[in-house]
Amino acid sequence: MFPQGNLPENHLNISSLPWVSFDGFNLNITGNDDYFSPVFTMAKFQQEGDRVLLPVSVQVHHAVCDGFHAARFINTLQLMCDNILK
Template sequence: MTEKRPIDMSTWARRETFEHYRGRVPCTYSATVELDVTEFLAAVKATGRKVYPAQVWAIATVVNRHEEFRVSVDEEGNPSVWDVVHPSFTVFNPERETFATVWAAYDPSFPLFHDQAVELLATHRTSVNMFPQSDTPENVFDISSIPWMRFTGFDLHIKPGYDHYLPIFTLGQFTERDGRTTMPFAVQIHHAAADGFHTARLVNELQEVFASASEWVS
């Protein structure tokens, strides 16, 4: 059973920052970067795996390394940290030009997660419902993909966004240039949960995971 651990505000190094960006200056922010996915795509192609599930697993792996991207806040404003968070991701229905949102339990084993995600995507590709699963847990974070567009900036404007603490990620179209392939990657996060340092670390670690794909894609 997935649980969350209450944060001890009396000893939390982030207490002042959290209270400032939650109460005095409610603030979310987003950043868009370009990631090199050359080695990643080569590794996925060589094994016959699917690119999208591999992207989702890589992101979920880095997210679950760091507490700041697993923060939850209850109705009274008390923060806690989930033991694990699971990725929720979109699947496009080309006939209807609509999408469904599905979630998969995170597994540190890429092959196990990959097969689970592939089955979900196949099952719900023709879904007429936005949320076809009935068992979505609280501890999910969002990933969406826009493979038809290369972008240099992407922002979500969420009305109740100041009460949303788990990260949101958006993937863009691959671009080939000078023998390398890149992909735009957007991150949105509540400033009370994570600072620029934490987001930079996440991005840099994700780049490393993509670069080392031949070690985990199988």
């Protein structure tokens, strides 16, 4: 999972599992208790009537991000998605 050499100071991980859908997703990074970068994972989208649903998982280390900031990100992402077709 990790590249050779040092990671850039400000980085994040984005992953996609377009073959499956999920209600929750957890990526266990062993041996790295100080891994503070956020991990964003998307799954297979589904159409329900006139809505498109895309599962998104956000995994953060509590030392650098709490629930307030995670919720703020998710709510902003939802607003942006709601306004795509407007």
